Amino acid sequence: MKTALVTGASAGIGREFCEQFAARGDNVVVVARNAERLEELKAHLEGRYKVDVEVLAADLTDAGDLQRVAERVAQRENPVEILVNNAGFGVKTSFLDTPVEKEVEALDVMVKAVVVLTHAAAGAMVARGRGAIINVSSVASFLASGTYSAAKSYVTVFSESIAAQLHGSGVSVTALCPGFTHTEFHERGGISVDKSSPLAKRLWLDADRLVRDCLADVEAGRVISVPGRQYKAITGVLRVVPRPLVRSHRLSNRHRPSK
Template sequence: MADPKPPRKPTALVTGATAGIGHEFARQLAAGGHDLVIVARDTSRLEGVAEELSSTYAVHVETLSADLSQRAELQRVADRVADADRPVDVLVNNAGFALKGRFLQNDVADEERHLDVLVRAVLVLSHAAARAMAERGRGRIINVSSVAGFIAAGTYSAAKAWVTTFTESLASELSGTGVTATALCPGFTHTEFHERAGIRMDAMPDFMWLDARRLVADALADVDKGRVVSVPGAQYKAIVGALKVLPRSLVRNRARTVHRPGSR
């Protein structure tokens, strides 16, 4: 009699997996026994991260090089998410970037690409994942948003507000299916994201900075609890709570002093 086939490991697909919060999600999910599909634009860096994670955690790591601002490349990722023969159990929509200038200073083509990655990619991949996962009766969708979505500071802030509201709506639609959706809303986090966005690391006091490892661990714990909105860090929980009750005129006026929209 043939030996029984070993149980399939759960698989997580993480976009923007080569750096920052995305890399930390990939690392912690691999440490927890998940096989991975990691997505990023930089093929050589992607392969380096895949080798690191597979050798460290003894998991299978598949790479998928894609520019999520390009509709055809985004569709390749969506098709992988929806593949019934190779199910994805956890989707982490993390890929993103911030533009350095203000809205009226930026080229509109750059703003459109920004919107494509922060909004359209989240919509398309969440749609593919939610349908496939609901059919199987299990799955987790994590959309990385930002505390910036609770203020009014440029198109990054607006896009992240969309991500949070969209995820809340998706979670309601998925209620009772065995699939959860969580919007992760971090504040300033020690990653290269802020460097690339031109944000000085000394522009904020130390207590406002989050550690990526703790942030992701707390986020995954919130996902396990079925929380729809996860705000890591006591300081940011307090800030978000205050922003919800402050007059929007005051929030808007305060946001005018913010030079950079991104906090992630």
């Protein structure tokens, strides 16, 4: 039995990670801002799977809260053996139409918190000689689609870098790069997306399959996990397409970040 800590655990991909960890018998530390939703998740997981669930309500934009989560990640007693940095949100407006405070808040959650918690986890895990870190990035990290894309680009490259530095330590680092996924992500961000067209239906992923594929990639030691054949093909093309073409294609879609 292992203990996994998941940020952004109260909904979407984070909640699905918690569900699958608990289903295989792992204890879970659930982290999010909404304590009420975390308590509901705790009751559900403990009642259904008979595992221990620890609630850690925290706002990752708050330095004190972030430090509390980092201390839990680094704790030697009841150690965290799997860290999932999943917390994040999309900004629906273009850069100049968004208050700079909102942009900084997004970076605090999707970049700063990932760095701080990865550092805390890696130090503790390397000392034990085992562990896994999953940083939830996005297919958008291969695009030029606003500051969400830029933040996720950091997460992808950061994960690749730390994975290389920790090679041979017994600690793995994987960047999960999902495409459009059926969760609350877009609705909560106020982002309008088309799910009805034949093309859109082929692009949308189910969260349960996405998480299963990611965990299989972690077990296989893959540094980049891109669930879905359609997104494997898309990211393969994006890796070789000249960047000016990527930029020009995204200009007409600058208000539509994806995860």
